[in-house]
Amino acid sequence: MKASELKTKSAADLQQEMLSLTKAQFGLRMQIATQQMTNTSELRKVRRDIARVKTVLKEKGTS
DSSP states (O other): HHHHHHHHHOHHHHHHHHHHHHHHHHHHHHHHTTOOOOTHHHHHHHHHHHHHHHHHHHTTOOO
């Protein structure tokens, strides 16, 4: 997901995206804890996507 794609979305869409990403992050953390996940780089990608969404929300002036 690119920041330019996020900038075109509304604040409500970004909040929904944030919610889905945090749920995905929780699921990935549980998979790592139970040793079911082999590709741990997915967690890094999700964390960075969360940071991108937070940055765009801050730029739009809503938190």
